[in-house]
Amino acid sequence: xxxVSQTPKYLVTQMGNDKSIKCxxxxxxxxxxxxxxxxxxxLKIMFSYNNKELIINETVPNRFSPKSPDKAHLNLHxxxxxxxxxxxxxxxxxxxxxxxxxxxxxxxxxxxxx
Amino acid sequence: KNEVExxxxxxxAQEGEFITINCSYSVGISALHWLQQHxxxxxxxxxxxxxxxKKHGRLIATINIQEKHSSLHITxxxxxxSAVYICAVGGGSRLTFGEGTQLTVNP
Numbered sequence: 512x513x514x515v516s517q518t519p520k521y522l523v524t525q526m527g528n529d530k531s532i533k534c535x536x537x538x539x540x541x542x543x544x545x546x547x548x549x550x551x552x553x554l555k556i557m558f559s560y561n562n563k564e565l566i567i568n569e570t571v572p573n574r575f576s577p578k579s580p581d582k583a584h585l586n587l588h589x590x591x592x593x594x595x596x597x598x599x600x601x602x603x604x605x606x607x608x609x610x611x612x613x614x615x616x617x618x619x620x621x622x623x624x625x
Numbered sequence: 626k627n628e629v630e631x632x633x634x635x636x637x638a639q640e641g642e643f644i645t646i647n648c649s650y651s652v653g654i655s656a657l658h659w660l661q662q663h664x665x666x667x668x669x670x671x672x673x674x675x676x677x678x679k680k681h682g683r684l685i686a687t688i689n690i691q692e693k694h695s696s697l698h699i700t701x702x703x704x705x706x707s708a709v710y711i712c713a714v715g716g717g718s719r720l721t722f723g724e725g726t727q728l729t730v731n732p
Contacts, residue, residue, distance in 0.1 A: 554722040611715065
């Protein structure tokens, strides 16, 4: 059974389009995250939700908007896509806030903006 | 300068060799994580440490809180260990990541 699942795995789209990436976890975790991995494989936190409440909102363009309909789901919507948005986006979850818990990552969504 | 520095950036080894990857950090932390990213792209959590040493199979992770340093060791390395190994430190509610170490183990 997949613990943290992201869809789609690959996304190729044109500049200016709006797209969404979905994430679901079946681990019963309270906290979910979105990370961006750039071309140099460097990971950076974008957002974190704990039980549907936004707790981390890093300095990202406001074209990026997370939505958590319930604690098992955290979706990422991106408006007016730009070339620089091309990256791999990872969803992750952990039992609670704080970093002394193990993290479970999704398999990533490779976004290519052309 | 990054808050989390890994060395080496790239490492090539022969099958069977003992491998060490280092991680130094400059901030106070509550925990340190080692992650593995395979060529297919998925990320797997290997260890979470707040003190001492942990072992899982051929993998050993150690941390020295006073020196702000952690090491990941792989004994009897195998080509399937080829991956990017990422150190991440946790403070508050967020992780800060190192840039990763690309490990290639040749048969």
